Amino acid sequence: MSTGSNRILDEFARLMTDAAGAAQSVRKEAETAIHAQMERFINSLDVVKREEFEAVREMAIKARDENDALKARIEVLEAKLANNG
Known part of the structure; x- marks a missing residue:
């Protein structure tokens, strides 16, 4: 009976592994x-x-x-022009 019990547990473990793999695949696809x-x-x-x-x-x-x-240069040039004019 121990062998039958181990077989059932093995099948259950394989089923759970397959289910986990399928769930992970669905999650990645989503x-x-x-x-x-x-x-x-x-x-x-x-x-x-x-x-x-x-x-x-x-x-x-x-x-x-x-x-x-450029604005600063223009201000300098305008100041020079104002002083010369």
Whole structure:
């Protein structure tokens, strides 16, 4: 009878292992589907990626710095013109 009991436990263990594997497979498939759906949703929005945002931000900072430098040069030139005129 011990052999029959071991066989039943072995079958049960195999069944549980198969069930756990199937559950993990279903979970991965669901995650993949949800991830794909979320990516489609985000792509449908009018948003920029972080990398693009940072690149444009750096360009804007550089342009502002250049603009400030040009403004300072113009002020110096205008002051010279006012003193000479």
